[in-house]
Amino acid sequence: MNRNQYQFALNIGIVGDNLGKSRNAFQAIQAREDTAHHSFILGCLLDSVGQPPETFISDKDPAVAAAVAIVYPTTRHIICLHHMLGNIADHLRPAAQGQGGWDRFLQLFWAAYRAVSPNAFEELWGTLVTEFPGCRAYLDEELYPIRRQWAWAWVVREFTAGIRTNGRVEAENRVNKMIGGAKTSAFDLFLALNDRSREQCKNEMMLVRQTARHKHEADIEQIFPGPLAMLCAYCGPFAIQTCYREMQLSVYYLCEALQKPQGRETEPWWDAQGNDISNDHAYVALHYVLLEVQVRRLTIRAIFKIRHLSTGTIHYVIVLTDNRLICDCGKLMNLGVFCRHIACVFQDLRDLPFHISIIRPRWYMS
Template identity: 40%
Template sequence: VSTIFTAGVRTTGRVETENRVNKAIGGPKKSLFQLYCGLNDRTKDQTEHEQIDQRQTLFLRIINILRKFVGPYANAKCRREMEESMYYTAEVVQLPSGSRDWHMINTFENDHAYISARWLMNLIRLRGLHVKHLIRVVHRATKAAHYVVLLRDGRYLCDCCMDTNLGLVCRHFFVLWVTIQDLPFHLSLIRPRCVTSSGFYLILIQLTAGT
């Protein structure tokens, strides 16, 4: 066997591999359209598997907390929100020109939010809460926009209202957790009814410590 490589050396390994995969998906009696659909399904499954790997890598610290202290429903729901957060981008919203405070913010055009950003800011002002950052989160494909308010006390509010209605962390917060360095995640972001007894005591410790 020659050990000298030449440009004329070729192998059929790649073609044989492709044919083997196509045969496994389609089979000899499958039409071209059926083969096309099979390849699409295989690609979709591979993409979903890659998303799970990304989620387990990016949110590993949060996943470990949820496994230990949170019930099955809240755990599954938060994991789903983590997966959906992969499709969003985030950017900090600046105060409009001429505005001195966030309650003077102009109306945003947002048809996809549960409540308007202006209404959310008014609620925050009426309750005496203090805004640290206002961040706009945008879906990469649909361009649906949501506004997330990070409060100075470590909590957050989102115009999707999952945090207030279900008491669970929404996908828009997970976008920020990946994007913003040192953004804290703590169990007090989740309603006490969704956590285990040990998790509830941990929430009390966190609240007492001011974290």
Template identity: 20%
Template sequence: MAMIEVIRKDHGKWLVTKLETEHTHMVALPDKVRPRADRSMISPNSALNSSEPNGFNNLKNFNRGIRINPFGEGGEAQGLLEYLKRMQAENPAFFYAIQVDNNNGVTNVFWADAKSRMSYQYFGDALTFDTTYKKTKYMMPFATFRGINHHLQFVTFGCALLMDETKGSYVWLFETWLAAMGGRHPVSIFTDRDKAMEGAISRIFPKTRHCFCKWHILSRCKHKLCDSYIKYPMLRTELKECINASETIEEFETRWEYILDKYNLWDNAWLQSLYEIRHRWASVYQKDLLFPELSSSQRPESLNKFFKRNFNTKTSLLLFISKFDQAMSSQYEKEAQEDLATIYVKPPLKTPSPIERQAADIYTNAVFEKFQEEFVESLGYYVEKIEHGSVSKYNVMKEDDNRKSYIVSFSDYDKMTSCNCCKFERCGILCRHILRVFFVVGVRVLPEAYVLKRWTRNALKNIVLEERVTEPGLSFQEYLVAWYNDLCLDAIKFGMEGAVSSETYKVAKLALQKSFNEVIAAKNTQKKGQQNLQRFARLQKMQYKVPLPKLQPKKAFAPRVTQHNEEDGSGRNAKDNALREQEF
């Protein structure tokens, strides 16, 4: 039903004769449009230079804020492009990409600075992709790729501004982000529940496990079950406990059925849809999946507050980007402060155990606090051996609560162990039940297999500069881009290791100069080889173009006699030599 009818009148004037707004997403109000006698009803540049106070998030002038003719003059989108170019000029490892439509209008934008790309190489095992930073349907999606570092801080792996939330936009974004991260796929990715996003992830990350964030599930429950929450005040608490506190599948199923029975919600379509995909968001179904978040599953509060303050319809695009830059700088500063604290501040020990002392020396302070909590709590459990053999099994229960027990398996041969709570598989640190069994069986040192490097003080060190595999079938130009990105990532690692002290800086500088000379020499050798091949190719062409000289027939051989001295240097006289020559 959406349509507009425009008739051309005399003297090049145009008249809007009919306008049907049903099923229409408004771009500009009819009384604001001044038709012109050209192919475009609204000039992109005039829209960009508009002095209206509305910011880039307002859908009414969304196209004015982000869509431009790249050959035109300034505006917010032009300012964004200049910002991205300036950032890359300052640091070649800064990555950005812009997608344009058939009319050369900007549709989607992605960027990631050098620190973000480097952080992903160390902490990119689990990824959170979030597009929910918008308050109303009139605000464009701002997307972030995030993870957790070895200080339990959220780190950013890249950002994007999207025109829409369609599968096509997500496919472009994921492909671009993957190229910026060196082609390395994450082990798991946590997102909001969205069909377009789900289709794009299954296409671009076929081997990555896609899960739905519990924070988003609980947040949507507030809206989907608002009437039930008002009618049953305890429903929200019990549902949250069912999702977060259940330790086994059986416990989750029992609690879920109890809630549906108690509040008569068996016919609730929202809860039915959640139950059908429970393996995608409920923690009890994801015990074999590493998601390095040792605290409760909550959104980063600092970032959430930042968006509430700065992401609104009155904020201009460039102002928002500037403030977001400041937030990222503050994030990097906090990470640097934690690095220093881990080096110079030793956490206090609560027991004389060598395992606790070892953990304090290995882990960062933030992770050690989580480990120390597990270790101290382990002292309140007792162990009962229930199965003997090469792999023994133990029943671990709390001293004052016999209702819950945990089964720990332990191998005397290689010290390998496991617990049915699966805390190590999920978080990367040992649980209190295994630590208690270690005490009983006499293990006084943490086995190397149970110290995850991503949680240690040396998480950012001793990384081998491996050659990253690129997908086959790329064009030569695409290979050049992949090689360039790969070398940039290695250069960042080199810089982080070299910029520690004046001594390491000098060593790194000399090593770079030596390597640079070797690269130049290799290029020159390759260039000479190419020149030789070109010369050979030219000679082959000349062979067919220039006629060869005709060969003269050979004359019959005639014996020749040469006058010599009576006796030459070999002791033979001239006559003997003539006879020998004739015989020949």
């Protein structure tokens, strides 16, 4: 955190824009960093924008957490993974070294983080706290109660624009350090920060022009004529570029339809399908996805097994009766653009309509 000569902090808020780039949404010089001050700043942003953010990412600061809960009660608050790991190292490294070792601790922690369902998380968390009893108090009191705000099994279901950390804020803090030192006047700082925001805006326009000039490969245009035309008509560069890359990659996958047995939508048939991905590609358990589908009273039209032709990696795509799609890789939910597995289904299921609402409005052209 940058401070002036009176020890007032320069607080910055960053949004991911519809190009997937950082934009400074606000800067505030704060006398104190308590809930009242943070609430005032977040309230100013709400007044200015007219609606609360869908997702808010911060470090595990209790004053910020309280302010978010007060001012943005409907906003999903995610904890920055980078900060959390820093805190874990500070608090637990010595204790972990005295037990199974720091590497083993991290191995178990990451396994719990990547758990493919809430049930799997509970099991893996149990292993972690059992193997490291000296770390148990911190883990169970500080991290477990807020697991829904950082562990993959929950975060995957939320739209975070793919962001896991507030590293963008750290990067901007470094820029601000160069812009203003302890002796910079508030007026000079104000001018310099505005220049910085204008520079971000200029970069955005350059990216939009570059994407508009980009020529797509003929074979991808032939395979996905409808989706590609619609993406170019409605979406900004981030969605176009990301989806185009996923469409290119989708040709290396094979799509196989699985039959849905009548009346046996949840178990044990689905569990027996397993989810035998052994690489580090993120996914959630199929039975967990199916449970969510059932809880929401949605009906499944078909399930596809998507297999990579050389690595054999397997993912599952669910097509609902209203033609909405769910993939177990979580990209559609978490990043708001479709993945290569869904693109593979579009190749295979020719009567599946492509609607632009599959892309989050966040990525539409402004």
